[in-house]
Amino acid sequence: MIKSLVKYLLVALTVIGFMPGKESIAGQPFMLATAGTGGTYYVIGGAMADVMRKFDNTKVTPLTTNGSIENLRLVSGKRVAIGFSTPDLAYYAYNGTEMYKEGGKLDNLRYVGGGHMGAMQVVVPSNSPVKQIADLKGKKVAVGAQGSAVLTLSLDVLAVDGLEITDIKPAYLSMSEMTEALQDGVVDAAIYSAGVPTSSITNIFSRKDMRIIPYSEKKVKTYLAKRGPEKKALLKPYTLPAKTYSGQNEAVPCMAFRACLVAHKDVPDALIYSFLKTIEGHVVDLKRVHPSGAEYTLTQLEQGAAIPLHPGAAKFYAEKGVKIEIIK
Structure with a gap:
């Protein structure tokens, strides 16, 4: 009672x-x-x-x-x-x-x-010429919906290799829209920031040959050293375990957010x-x-x-x- x-x-x-x-x-x-x-x-x-x-x-x-x-x-x-x-x-x-x-x-x-903690994963088709973050320059990249953390985290990913939003052709899409656009070839890459495994990435890896772009712990630490306390509370180096997704046979160094x-x-x-x-x-x-x-x-x-x-x-x-x- x-x-x-x-x-x-x-x-x-x-x-x-x-x-x-x-x-x-x-x-x-x-x-x-x-x-x-x-x-x-x-x-x-x-x-x-x-x-x-x-x-x-x-x-x-x-x-x-x-x-x-x-x-x-x-x-x-x-x-x-x-x-x-x-x-x-x-x-x-x-x-x-x-x-x-x-x-x-x-x-x-x-x-x-x-x-x-979520991983900040840059996904491209297996045959893409993009091998590192810097290669996204001039490419059409899905960066998340307006008003989302995915978008702001995408800016952090780009900045690790010295890029800004003006260096790419941004597509402001939701997570599900990003997957459709990547699958249909509407965008060259998509930056996903979510818990692991990310369901949207699991879905597209099960349908098409895809891969995740690596960016090193050293690059992440160099980037964070230049940023304020709010980023240190948010970000850290991370390694995506091998076989997280179908066909992803090697671990991938990247960045994680809280x-x-x-x-x-x-x-x-x-x-x-x-x-x-x-x-x-x-x-x-x-x-x-x-x-x-x-x-x-x-x-x-x-x-x-x-x-x-x-x-x-x-x-x-x-x-x-x-x-x-x-x-x-």
């Missing part, structure tokens, strides 16, 4: 604080902003919603969006309670810089926790605490849906904070004996 009353009050508080307006695309009191259907955020978000329903008796509705850039605006505007993003974008949004400069600071955002979860500061502390406790306690269930679900352990959740911590998250980490240091 007491537990049911607490749950009722928790949902009531959430409804009061996050009731969408007429123009809202949210439609539910506890929405989790993910991304497009071809990416890992969408899959993991669905798994989290299932875990919360089964083990915490809380309804969480995953929302398909354009991705991380949009998600932070949705969270800030109380259109959703929690959203997937990346530490660098959260940093830019909170401080009102880069792509968030015009709209001003979104300083009502709070960090919930670090998420899975996902994260961000909430509005007014989301009830009890909700964020319950969310983290339930997710961390049922990693096995997340893994059953996608291998990246296995990464939502305390070791990963405590990483990547570049903006202030949500009080509900602070309580969760304190109980675990973990002190979160904000990366500066």
Whole structure:
């Protein structure tokens, strides 16, 4: 009886604080902003919603969006309670810089926790003349949808070899659209940034002869040495294991990024605490849906904070004996 009353009050508080307006695309009191259907955020978000329903008796509705850039605006505007993003974008949004400069600071955002690591994979047809990132110059390259983390991460991939978006012919496509364009020969390459294995890459490797362009650990470290704290919270060298995809028989050096979860500061502390406790306690269930679900352990959740911590998250980490240091 007491537990049911607490749950009722928790949902009531959430409804009061996050009731969408007429123009809202949210439609539910506890929405989790993910991304497009071809990416890992969408899959993991669905798994989290299932875990919360089964083990915490809380309804969480995953929302398909354009991705991380949009998600932070949705969270800030109380259109959703929690959203997937990346530490660098959260940093830019909170401080009102880069792509968030015009709209001003979104300083009502709070960090919930670090998420899975995803690989930044450049895919080309096997017979492509592209052998390294620099060879993409002048080529038509799918770089992700406008408003997505895939797009901003693609800029990082290009920059590893000194390229800018103006050096290529960019195609702003969603993950699923990227795969179709690459398969049909509409683009010369596609830059995928998602958890491993990436379903879109798995699909295209099963249909056509493709390969992944390598870029070395040395190049990645050289690039990161020139960047600020937000990129150091986000990126690191990574090696894609051999046989991740059909016909990919060798390991491929590349770069990995960290996902994260961000909430509005007014989301009830009890909700964020319950969310983290339930997710961390049922990693096995997340893994059953996608291998990246296995990464939502305390070791990963405590990483990547570049903006202030949500009080509900602070309580969760304190109980675990973990002190979160904000990366500066």
